[in-house]
Amino acid sequence: xxxxxxxxxxxxxxxxxxxxxxxxxxxxxxxxxxxxxxxxxxxxxxxxxxxxxxxxxxxxxxxxxxxxxxxxxxxxxxxxxxxxxxxxxxxxxxxxxxxxxxxxxxxxxxxxxxxxxxxxxxxxxxxxxxxxxxxxxxxxxxxxxxxxxxxxxxxxxxxxxxxxxxxxxxxxxxxxxxxxxxxxxxxxxxxxxxxxxxxxxxxxxxxxxxxxxxxxxxxxxxxxxxxxxxxxxxxxxxxxxxxxxxxxxxxxxxxxxxxxxxxxxxxxxxxxxxxxxxxxxxxxxxxxxxxxxxxxxxxxxxxxxxxxxxxxxxxxxxxxxxxxxxxxxxxxxxxxxxxxxxxxxxxxxxxxxxxxxxxxxxxxxxxxxxxxxxxxxxxxxxxxxxxxxxxxxxxxxxxxxxxxxxxxxxxxxxxxxxxxxxxxxxxxxxxxxxxxxxxxxxxxxxxxxxxxxxxxxxxxxxxxxxxxxxxxxxxxxxxxxxxxxxxxxxxxxxxxxxxxxxxxxxxxxxxxxxxxxxxxxxxxxxxxxxxxxxxxxxxxxxxxxxxxxxxxxxxxxxxxxxxxxxxxxxxxxxxxxxxxxxxxxxxxxxxxxxxxxxxxxxxxxxxxxxxxxxxxxxxxxxxxxxxxxxxxxxxxxxxxxxxxxxxxxxxxxxxxxxxxxxxxxxxxxxxxxxxxxxxxxxxxxxxxxxxxxxxxxxxxxxxxxxxxxxxxxxxxxxxxxxxxxxxxxxxxxxxxxxxxxxxxxxxxxxxxxxxxxxxxxxxxxxxxxxxxxxxxxxxxxxxxxxxxxxxxxxxxxxxxxxxxxxxxxxxxxxx
Numbered sequence: 001x002x003x004x005x006x007x008x009x010x011x012x013x014x015x016x017x018x019x020x021x022x023x024x025x026x027x028x029x030x031x032x033x034x035x036x037x038x039x040x041x042x043x044x045x046x047x048x049x050x051x052x053x054x055x056x057x058x059x060x061x062x063x064x065x066x067x068x069x070x071x072x073x074x075x076x077x078x079x080x081x082x083x084x085x086x087x088x089x090x091x092x093x094x095x096x097x098x099x100x101x102x103x104x105x106x107x108x109x110x111x112x113x114x115x116x117x118x119x120x121x122x123x124x125x126x127x128x129x130x131x132x133x134x135x136x137x138x139x140x141x142x143x144x145x146x147x148x149x150x151x152x153x154x155x156x157x158x159x160x161x162x163x164x165x166x167x168x169x170x171x172x173x174x175x176x177x178x179x180x181x182x183x184x185x186x187x188x189x190x191x192x193x194x195x196x197x198x199x200x201x202x203x204x205x206x207x208x209x210x211x212x213x214x215x216x217x218x219x220x221x222x223x224x225x226x227x228x229x230x231x232x233x234x235x236x237x238x239x240x241x242x243x244x245x246x247x248x249x250x251x252x253x254x255x256x257x258x259x260x261x262x263x264x265x266x267x268x269x270x271x272x273x274x275x276x277x278x279x280x281x282x283x284x285x286x287x288x289x290x291x292x293x294x295x296x297x298x299x300x301x302x303x304x305x306x307x308x309x310x311x312x313x314x315x316x317x318x319x320x321x322x323x324x325x326x327x328x329x330x331x332x333x334x335x336x337x338x339x340x341x342x343x344x345x346x347x348x349x350x351x352x353x354x355x356x357x358x359x360x361x362x363x364x365x366x367x368x369x370x371x372x373x374x375x376x377x378x379x380x381x382x383x384x385x386x387x388x389x390x391x392x393x394x395x396x397x398x399x400x401x402x403x404x405x406x407x408x409x410x411x412x413x414x415x416x417x418x419x420x421x422x423x424x425x426x427x428x429x430x431x432x433x434x435x436x437x438x439x440x441x442x443x444x445x446x447x448x449x450x451x452x453x454x455x456x457x458x459x460x461x462x463x464x465x466x467x468x469x470x471x472x473x474x475x476x477x478x479x480x481x482x483x484x485x486x487x488x489x490x491x492x493x494x495x496x497x498x499x500x501x502x503x504x505x506x507x508x509x510x511x512x513x514x515x516x517x518x519x520x521x522x523x524x525x526x527x528x529x530x531x532x533x534x535x536x537x538x539x540x541x542x543x544x545x546x547x548x549x550x551x552x553x554x555x556x557x558x559x560x561x562x563x564x565x566x567x568x569x570x571x572x573x574x575x576x577x578x579x580x581x582x583x584x585x586x587x588x589x590x591x592x593x594x595x596x597x598x599x600x601x602x603x604x605x606x607x608x609x610x611x612x613x614x615x616x617x618x619x620x621x622x623x624x625x626x627x628x629x630x631x632x633x634x635x636x637x638x639x640x641x642x643x644x645x646x647x648x649x650x651x652x653x654x655x656x657x658x659x660x661x662x663x664x665x666x667x668x669x670x671x672x673x674x675x676x677x678x679x680x681x682x683x684x685x686x687x688x689x690x691x692x693x694x695x696x697x698x699x700x701x702x703x704x705x706x707x708x709x710x711x712x713x714x715x716x717x718x719x720x721x722x723x724x725x726x727x728x729x730x731x732x733x734x735x736x737x738x739x740x741x742x743x744x745x746x747x748x749x750x751x752x753x754x755x756x757x758x759x760x761x762x763x764x765x766x767x768x769x770x771x772x773x774x775x776x777x778x779x780x781x782x783x784x785x786x787x788x789x790x791x792x793x794x795x796x797x798x799x800x801x802x803x804x805x806x807x808x809x810x811x812x813x814x815x
Contacts, residue, residue, distance in 0.1 A: 026251050027262040027304075030276035033269075041375035042093045042271050044361060048125055048372055049089040050315055051356035052143070053117035056150035057082060057334055058349055063147040064140065064358055064366060069350045074340040079151035080158045081114035083332040084198060086314040087230045088118035094274050095194055095384065096126070099377045102282060105191050107490075108384045109181045111207070112198040112230070113159045113171020120146065120156055120164065125368050126376045128165040128385025132525045140366025162519035162526060165385035168489040170516040175204035176509060178227060179482020182213035184389075184490045185223035186483070187432045191389065191490075192285070196228045199242035200235040206478035206509075211257045213479065214303050215460040216472050219292035221432070224285040226278070227259075227305045232312035234329035250307055258460070260284065260302045265309035277306050297466040300459075317352050320345065392527040393491025395433040399586050400425040402579040406608030413575035415642065416497075416537055416599040419582050420449030423495065426586060427470045428453050433492045434586075436471045437480040441499055445537045446599040481506040484532060485513050493530035493586060500536040500596070501546075503555040514562040514592055521565070521590060531568075531591035535582075537599045540729055540741065541643035541705065547735040556706040559594045560672075560714070564681040568593045569672040571705055573645040574604045576611035577670055584615070596705060598642040603802050605649070605668075618671030618683055619693055625652045626666045633665035634760035634767065636694050637752060640669045641705025643738075644747055648703050650802070651752035659774060661766035664756060667693050677717040687719060696720065699759025703747050704728040725755055739795040743786060750778050750785075 034042075055063055057080035062073040088110060095106055110119060123129045124146055129136040136142045149155025156163060160171035169180045181195035201207055213225070231250075233243030242250065247263060254261040262280060266273040281304040288301040313331025318324070325335045336352075339345045363369055380386045405421050407413040420442075427434055427450060442448060450471060457469030472483060477498065484494040513532065520526040540551035559567050568591045572578035578597050585593040605622070606614055614620050623629035637652060639645030645668050652664050669675060676684040685693070694700045700723060704711045708728035715724060732744040742748035754775060761768040788796060 026247065027260055027280065029262070029264075029266070029273060030280065032272065032276055034272055034275050037371075037374070038097060038275070039271055041371050042097060044369065044371045045093045045096070045122075045125060045375045046086075046089050047356045048358075048361040048368060049092070049118065049121040050086055051353060051358050051361065052121035052124060052147065053085045053089065054082065054316070054353060055147045056080065056117045056120065058336070058339060060148045063144050064362060065350070065353055069346055071340055071346060074346065074349070075148075075152070076340065077151075078334045078337060078340065080117055081112075081333050082117070082316060082335055083232065083234070083312040083329075084112040084115045084230070085118035086316070087232060087308065087310050088112065088115045088196060089122060090270065090274065090310065091194065091196055091228055091230075091308070092118070092122040092384070093375065094271075094278055096375050096377060097275065098278050098282065099382055099384070100375070103382070104282075105382070105387060105389070106384060107168060107184060107191065107193045107387060107390060108166060109169050109177050109184070109193055109195040110160055110167075110171065111174065111177035111196055111201040113169075113174065116156060116158050116160050116164065116171065117150065119160055119167070120150065123165050123385040125372060126383050126385060127380075128383055131380065131386060132165050132523070138367050140362075143362075143366050162516045163523060166387060166390050168390055168486065170512045172515065173508060173512050174198070174201040175206035175478070176482050176485070176512070177201065178207055178210035178225075179213060179479050180486035180489070181225045181227075182210065182217060183483035183486025183488075185217065185225055186435065186487055187221055187492060188223045188389070188490065189221060189289075191223035192226060193223070194226045194228060196230050199229065199231045199233065199240040202229060202242050203240065206476075206482065209474075209476040209479050210482060211259075212474070213483070214258065216457055216474065216483075218457060218459055218466065218468050219289040219297065219301070220466065221468055224289070224303065226281045226285070229305065229307045231307060231309045232314075233327070234312045234332060236332050237329050254305050254307075255302075258300065258302060259305040261305050261307055263307045263309065267310070270310070274306075274308070280304065281306060292466060299462065299465060315355070317348055320348060389490045391525055393489070394527060394529050394589070395491045397426070397434060397493050397530075397586055398429040399583050400429055402583040403608045403612075405579060406611075407575045407604045409604055409607040409610070411604050412601040413604055414446050414599055414601045415572065415575045415578040415597040416446040416535075417449065418575045418579055419535070419597075420447040422579055422582060423447065423450045424452045424454075430493075431470075434470065434494070435487060435492070436495045436497070437483045437487075438471070438473050438497050439477060439480060439499070439502065440473050440475050441538070442471065442473060442497065445497055445499070447497055477502055477505040478509065481509045485509070488530050488532060491529065493533070495533045495535065495586075497535040497537065499538040499550065500540065500555070501538075501550045501552040503534060503536060504552055504558070507555065507558045510558060510592060511562060514566050517566055517590060517592075518563050528589040531585060531588045531593045533585045533593045534595065536594065536596045539596065539598070539643075539705070540733065541641070542598065542600055542738045542741075548733055551729070551731075551733050553596075553706045553729055556594065556596065556672075557710045559592055560710055562592060564673075564676070566590065566592050567673065567681070568683075570595045570670060571641045571672060572597055572615070572670050573639065573642050573668050574602065574606060574611070576604055576606055576608050577615055579608075580611050580615040581670070596641060602642055602646060602800075614668070615670055618674035619667060619669040619685070621693060622649070622666045622668055625649045627656070627663040630665035632663060633695065633698055634663045634764045635756050636665045636667060636698055636700040637756055638667045638669060638694070638700060638702045640672065640702060640711075643742070644703040644705050646800070647742055647747060647749045648752055651749040651756065653802070654749060655753055655756055658753070658777075659757065659767060659770060662756065662760045662764060664760075665695075672714070675711070675714045677714070690718060697723070699723045699725070699755075699762060701752065701755035701759060702726045703752055723759075725759075727751060727755075737789050737793075737795045739799050740786065740789050743782060748782070750782050753778055
């Protein structure tokens with residue numbers, strides 16, 4: 001490892017007590033000058049991109065300053081973020097130089113999401129905006145359109161999104177860029193992702209954990225990330241933590257993470273400083289990869305990280321109205337907020353824009369001059385805005401025939417165990433395009449069959465190093481989500497299984513991704529990609545050893561709230577249905593798939609063929625536990641969720657003995673979105689189809705796994721809502737038995753029976769005359785059952801026996 005002491009002073013005094021030896025871990029800065037033509041092209045590219053970025057924030061006309069600016073040339077609403085743009089453009093220019101010099105494939109992931117002006121300006125200069133948006137042609141007319149439409153109705157927003165060529169990261173929320181970058185290079189051995197992490201973003205929890213991402217990158221099978229920490233010192237209105245750390249402190253931090261840090265801060269010759277830093281980074285990456293690919297992997301390789309120090313808002317206004325702008329938080333957004341109304345600020349804007357000398361950068365047609373074009377990769381396929389991995393990357397999966405793993409109807413099976421077996425086969429069939437990202441829960445969730453033919457991929461463990469592996473387990477849901485997003489957006493497919501209660505941690509990440517997906521579908525050039533696939537298990541319905549903190553089905557509602565075109569929520573009631581659902585989700589594209597299921601052995605209600613038909617329909621009448629196959633019911637009982645459906649089936653069995661006069665229809669819903677109002681979701685049933693399942697005039701009771709309000713929202717506009725009752729998770733429970741969880745949340749078989757009797761009594765006089773004593777007996781049974789549970793610490797032995805109830809005579813509890 002290069003470990004020479006750096007031969008230049010710290011850029012700031014060192015107030016820390018860290019020993020001077022810490023500096024030995026810093027990489028010595030090379031002092032090689034760049035070729036003169038490279039200097040010219042780099043500087044002109046930056047001047048042009050900075051000019052365009054600044055003009056985008058301010059100008060609605062006169063975009064090349066062909067006359068003095070007037071108030072009429074300034075936009076009525078000044079929106080955008082200037083402060084980060086010069087640094088982003090600096091890095092973009094050098095990545096172009098690197099691509100041309102070494103023929104590299106590089107994706108540029110930008111953490112400071114509101115740096116869109118920098119990215120759009122650079123993309124316009126390289127011709128990528130014109131490629132995907134002809135209205136932004138690389139001439140005077142296209143430049144006018146880009147500048148005047150930025151952050152205006154119908155134009156590009158101030159943050160990077162799916163409409164930004166080359167982007168694989170939604171810039172609406174900070175913290176995820178680094179995790180996405182690591183996911184993107186997995187199984188792409190020649191790919192490099194240059195990820196710029198702002199020093200504000202570096203304060204977020206997801207970024208802090210993502211620094212460990214390299215510990216899951218096997219250099220044999222995957223590419224590399226070059227993290228660039230952009231330390232410009234300020235957020236919107238406060239200093240940053242990294243900005244207040246000196247070189248020793250940052251060196252200690254990043255060497256502790258496992259990196260080689262190299263500082264770039266020579267403002268007198270920033271091009272030589274950054275250019276040499278990138279050359280060093282590439283050489284270190286190749287050294288690590290060559291060792292691994294020749295069979296002599298480096299144990300705990302130290303990958304490069306670049307710490308880039310430049311002033312915030314560099315090259316912008318120095319001072320406005322007595323306030324420092326460049327190098328302060330005042331440059332974060334719009335430095336001259338009164339340019340539309342105050343002459344002094346208008347003249348300041350003109351002076352700022354003229355400082356870039358646009359007449360030297362654009363020819364008579366408004367196109368970039370040749371020196372700028374000389375920096376841009378020669379072939380479109382190498383341009384960062386047109387790299388195929390960023391917009392048309394999908395690699396289809398070979399999904400095994402799940403029916404080969406089907407379970408015989410009437411047996412018991414764990415849905416998670418059979419899904420583990422299916423994923424084992426799928427991972428074997430797709431050795432370079434399918435991965436599992438999970439917190440440390442695969443064994444607990446009974447998915448361990450995936451390890452029959454693969455490993456955990458953890459490169460900092462001597463027992464896992466250099467062995468590849470399709471499974472990454474890290475106790476950070478943020479990292480799992482970030483890895484999955486980067487992996488999916490560059491063409492592959494992933495599965496994210498988790499305890500139900502903790503998927504809420506990545507709620508906003510999933511929403512940001514869904515927004516990216518929505519906008520991607522609205523472009524003409526982004527091609528379909530695999531769906532995001534989540535499995536929720538270890539749910540609140542089976543709290544054998546975890547308490548109240550582990551009871552949280554709220555991620556269901558999070559998925560329901562995204563755009564209907566993307567949202568898919570499934571509650572497979574048994575192992576065969578889960579196999580069918582998982583196989584479908586692995587093949588699907590452009591969705592957010594949430595599958596909720598049980599890891600404990602439970603009855604298999606449907607044969608593989610029946611399960612396939614049931615899942616295809618999304619919901620169906622279960623004739624085997626209905627009265628006369630569900631004909632002419634007095635009441636309809638609906639189960640949604642494995643354990644909740646079991647309680648409905650058990651209730652139907654008990655009702656046959658206790659009140660044989662009651663005619664019951666049992667319905668299971670496995671695809672939750674079939675219940676959505678007709679026409680509001682691609683899967684929603686028509687009102688006619690809805691009535692065929694749930695009748696037009698009989699009471700319907702839903703036993704639902706999630707929060708009842710979610711289901712009410714889906715059913716709100718269906719005809720006859722007054723006849724529908726719903727029970728779901730009530731935020732009740734603790735460390736207790738599985739059946740006690742059913743009781744305290746009013747979703748037990750006994751509560752289902754109460755609703756059935758009350759509903760049936762409305763139309764069946766024989767039930768009506770017996771209703772009061774029947775309900776009294778059920779309430780008594782609930783009380784006695786809870787007394788038994790608290791006395792014995794367990795459920796009754798026949799609680800999960802699906803054979804006909806043996807008590808006889810309608811007696812629900814004995815003992």
